[in-house]
Amino acid sequence: MAKSPGGGAGRQSIHDLKVRVKTARNRKHSSTIWLERQLNDPYVARAKAEGYKSRAAFKLIELNEKHHLLHPGNRVIDLGAAPGGWSQVAARETGSRESNPLVVGIDYIDMDPVPGVILLKQDFTEESAPANLIAALGGHKADLVMSDMAWPTTGHRPTDHLRIVSLVEIAADFAVQVLAPGGSFIAKVFQGGTEHELLAMLKRSFATTFHAKPPSSRKDSAETYLVAKGFRGDNRVIGGGD
Numbered sequence: 001m002a003k004s005p006g007g008g009a010g011r012q013s014i015h016d017l018k019v020r021v022k023t024a025r026n027r028k029h030s031s032t033i034w035l036e037r038q039l040n041d042p043y044v045a046r047a048k049a050e051g052y053k054s055r056a057a058f059k060l061i062e063l064n065e066k067h068h069l070l071h072p073g074n075r076v077i078d079l080g081a082a083p084g085g086w087s088q089v090a091a092r093e094t095g096s097r098e099s100n101p102l103v104v105g106i107d108y109i110d111m112d113p114v115p116g117v118i119l120l121k122q123d124f125t126e127e128s129a130p131a132n133l134i135a136a137l138g139g140h141k142a143d144l145v146m147s148d149m150a151w152p153t154t155g156h157r158p159t160d161h162l163r164i165v166s167l168v169e170i171a172a173d174f175a176v177q178v179l180a181p182g183g184s185f186i187a188k189v190f191q192g193g194t195e196h197e198l199l200a201m202l203k204r205s206f207a208t209t210f211h212a213k214p215p216s217s218r219k220d221s222a223e224t225y226l227v228a229k230g231f232r233g234d235n236r237v238i239g240g241g242d
């Protein structure tokens with residue numbers, strides 16, 4: 001059972017939830033469906049009850065329960081951290097404190113503070129972002145680089161696919177530069193071809209690589225997570241061609 005980060009108001013029975021949303025005249029049908037799904041989503045209810053900033057927190061909790069990615073004392077970099085659910089989970093599992101911060105997050109949107117976490121407001125694809133992250137981690141190598149980043153979708157599927165793939169490649173490239181030997185990398189990807197090339201590249205740098213879809217990731221979403229464990233310690237640019 002997941003532990004609560006902030007001492008939530010107690011568990012609500014998810015079976016009691018069944019909210020129907022009337023279609024308001026000014027609301028699009030798709031928005032009504034989204035709202036109805038949010039209101040009936042047991043993970044949304046659990047996130048609220050247990051004090052998590054996002055339902056996404058459960059994806060990391062489930063990935064960690066199954067694949068043992070977070071350990072006390074680990075240093076963690078959280079790419080695309082807002083609103084902060086993954087950072088909360090990472091801070092709790094590593095024991096990150098304000099006096100000894102072990103978790104650094106980055107996002108280009110504003111975020112409320114997450115106790116024990118250093119948060120940078122910047123686009124990760126900007127040239128100075130990697131150096132800023134490493135500096136925030138006190139120059140230490142990281143044990144886990146995790147990316148839940150996704151660009152806002154354009155609605156044009158091939159464009160959206162290419163955009164997410166390029167984000168993941170940049171994140172993977174960063175990971176192999178900052179990870180300590182034995183470290184791990186996880187990143188949100190979408191099923192659809194190109195990420196298998198990235199997987200092949202990662203296989204050279206990590207002992208094990210695989211895809212994992214945690215139960216809290218919506219079944220109707222193409223989202224899945226790339227997991228690479230056991231970094232071999234060769235801090236080089238994987239996309240650089242060798």
Ligand SMILES: C[S@@+](CC[C@H](N)C(=O)[O-])C[C@H]1O[C@@H](n2cnc3c(N)ncnc32)[C@H](O)[C@@H]1O
Nearest residue numbers: 054056080082083084085086107108124148149
């Ligand atoms: C799904 S949300 C992350 C949720 C987060 N894991 C949590 O548990 O709260 C994806 C985030 O990635 C951020 N993002 C997307 N592209 C980014 C980029 N290039 N640089 C920084 N953040 C980015 C978005 O602003 C968004 O907040």
